Amino acid sequence: MRLLLTSCLLALLTLPTLLPAAAPVAAPQPLYRDPVFDGAADPVVVWNPSTETWWMFYTNRRANVPELSGVAWVHGTRVSIAESADRGITWQRVGDAQIDLPVEIGGEEPTHWAPDVLTGPDGTHHMYLTVVPGVFEDWRHPRRIVHLTSDDLLHWDYQSALELTSDRVIDAGVARLPNGTWRMWYNNERDGKSIYYADSPDLYHWTDQGKASGVGERPGEGPYIFRWRDSWWMLVDLWRGLGVYRSDDLLHWEAQDSNLLNVPGKGLDDGVNGGHPGVVVSGDRAYLFYFTHPGRAGTITPDDGNELDRRRSSIQVTELELTDDGWLTCDRDAPTFIDLIPPQPLASTTPNRTLVSPAAFAGSSVNTPPGFNQSLVSNDTHQFVGFYRADGELVIARRALGTTEWTLHPTAFHAAVANAHNSIALGLDGAGALHLAWGHHNIPLQYSHTAPGGALTAAITFPAPASMIGANEASVTYPQFLTLPNGDLLFTHRDGGSGRGSFVLNRWSPASGEWTRLHDNLLDGENQRSAYPSFFTDRHGALHLAWTWRETPDVATNHDLAYARSVDGGLTWTDADGRALALPFNVATPATIQRIPPGSNLMNPPLVAADDAGNPLVANYWSPLPDSAPQYFLLRHAQGQWTRHQLTQNTQSFTLAGQGTKRPLFSRAALVADASRVSVAFRHDALGRAPIVIATTDITATPPAWQTSLLSTQDLGAWEPTADAIAASQHGTLSILAQALHQRDGNDEHAIASAPSPLAVLDLAL
Secondary structure (H helix, E strand, C coil): CCCCCCCCCCCEEEECCCCCCCCCEECCCCCECCCCCCEEEEEEEEEECCCCEEEEEEEECCCCCCCCCCCHHHCCCCCEEEEECCCCCCCEEEEECEECCCHHHHCCCCEEEEEEEEECCCCCEEEEEEEECCCCCCCCCCEEEEEEEECCCCEEEEEEECCCCCCEEEEEEEEECCCCCEEEEEEEHHHCCEEEEEEECCCCCCEEEEECCCCCCCCCEEEEEEEECCEEEEEEECCCCEEEEEECCCCCCEECCCCECCCCCCCCCCCCCCEEEEEEEECCEEEEEEEECCCCCCCCCCCCCCCHHHHCEEEEEEEEEECCCCCEEECCCCCCEECCCCCEEEEECCCEEEEEEEEECCCCCCCCCCEECCCEEECCCEEEEEEECCCCEEEEEEEECCCCCCEEEEEEEECCCCCCCCCEEEEECCCCCEEEEECCEEECCCEEECCCCHHHCCCCCCCCCCCCCCCCCCCEEEEEEEECCCCCEEEEEEECCCCCCEEEEEEEECCCCEEEEEEEEEEECCCCCEEEEEEEECCCCCEEEEEEEECCCCHHHEEEEEEEEECCCCCCEECCCCCEECCCECCCCCCEEECCCCCCCCCCCCEEEECCCCCEEEEEEECCCCCCCCEEEEEEEECCEEEEEECCCCCCCCCCCCCCCCCCCECCCEEEECCCCEEEEEEEHHHCCCEEEEEECCCCCCCCCCEEEECCCCCCECCCCEECHHHHHHHCEEEEEEECECCCCCCCCCCCCCCCEEEEEEEEEC
8 A cells, every 4th residue: 555654743644544344345347447438557546535535546548439540549548546435345437637747748648657656754645657748659759757746636736757767668666665765666668678766865856776686687567566464575567467576675676486467367357467556455465456458368569450349458456365485376266355444543743853873773673672771771961872883883872861962972892783682781870880781692791881970971981891790691682771769770681592591680889889699590491491571660669570481492482471570679579469479480480460372473572661650561462362463462550450451453464483583563662651641652564664652641541542643754664662761750751762774584694785874862752
């Protein structure tokens, strides 16, 4: 679906809905025939927020006009529009798109072909249209791609004719890249009808980049690009069905061995190859729109006779599926129970955005580890960020709270940034020292700290790395600092590998300048499993801990949510009701708050926080029933009981399985709360890969009223939110890192080749 999110303060936006769908109805065959010229082709389907209906833009050929020689019948018409008010089942003609072109571009009788339509970040609709400057009887004439804009999808203003690689270019297909810029693919007829591409930062200015790797090697037209089931897809009309290409980065494409729609169907008007596609992704389903020439088996030529059956065309629809080996297929003869889910209004809010660095490493998610007290921390006066540059250099950034200017302090430390586990953990103690741990995935401890007061010196400097205790430091992963009310620090990390690790807990005293060991084995996997915890220190000094268990290195073996609390700095622990818990915690400890079996798409770790009264909250996502779509849930303990709230009504299924850093549909979350307000921020790929926040102003209501809002319209790719716990609990601000970045699914050895991207902090007053 070519809906890209807009951002206006207090405006209403349109996003794929999370409301339950109506009962499905099979689409007719054909889906649509144009009642004027009977020549509908090249469909693209979008949601019209003004009419609250689906609109289909299509090329309209003069199939039923007699005495037109050669291919003149394919010329001389405008783009036409059909409308569906019943989720795509039935369509009625609206009319022609109102487009006025300069004479030097369109001639006296302009011909419109192959529109692509999308909505930009500011709500403006954009059309990229092939224009032929006249009516011709053969194909030997110039054609250009022009850019048009609209605020209602009916009336269009000319912006420019794109300067591309030749004077005969057709069939634009546009997609937004994860870094927020844009890419257009098109057919360069001067180079054997190869697929070329161009890039733009803003949809208005385009730079041609040449032939598309993996696609441009074989002729084709009508490229259509869409995101579905964790991959980018391109469909290309090869005149013998649709070629299928798959990509992880929208730059390098791999071809599927077989074509779609190359075997004639059995339905009415469907007994020939399907051509020039468009796709709508609706929830977890994808619908393929295409056209057919029912009376012809091959392509149009100037020698065709003046016969309606050979010239007329129809629009059809079928549903895409994935094969067992992850490629596309469809059954054009099966009933298509089409259900185009209408977008719902969504409120938007605009946080303050301050740029930390214009060029942070973006080939993995190493710079944005989810949770609290990782790479974004603050005290009463300043905020600090730790991040990696493209060469792996670790940099500390600092600003005074309430200001927008960051100073950068490079360190002598580096890490293997392809591995997202190698994130940065920062801690601030009461003496003004900044503590730093970095680059850990089952390696010896890498730790350093400044001198007292060193966090605020003109140049932040760190001595050579040193140990803390000297024991249980040979295989460190998931380091985390926590600041206690008296200025002491806690430090926790996993000791050992995934599926067999234990968690240690240390305490730092600024007065003595020493670390002491509180627990060698706080969370004990008993050499059979490991815990995946998160910690939070509330405004009263209580330490909250939530975790999942994992039986093997495979994330699919995650199970159960557990919780414990400490009011003495981590020495002793109780459950939420104050009952003492024996240490170390293991799988038999009576701390489970939600039973979740393995294979439930349970993410790790859960997020834990507490409201102003100290009531704990735990957020995570999992599939509540076998084979159901994962949902985000919030668990809250108050008045002696845990209450569960479902935050999403997601319809898009995905499977969480395998080893390494995962790249699922949902990101992990940031969770903040005060007296009665609770906010959960995360990324949802079905909502444009932008940061969203689901919040309630009164968690005590029965039930709470939840509002979903955008924090930004930027496509952040594989971003996950890193939140500042002190900013949330002490300053009433949701402060998170934001960066457009990439992450290979399950691959911590190789980063995605990507230019560095801006790293910013988003601040939203709670």
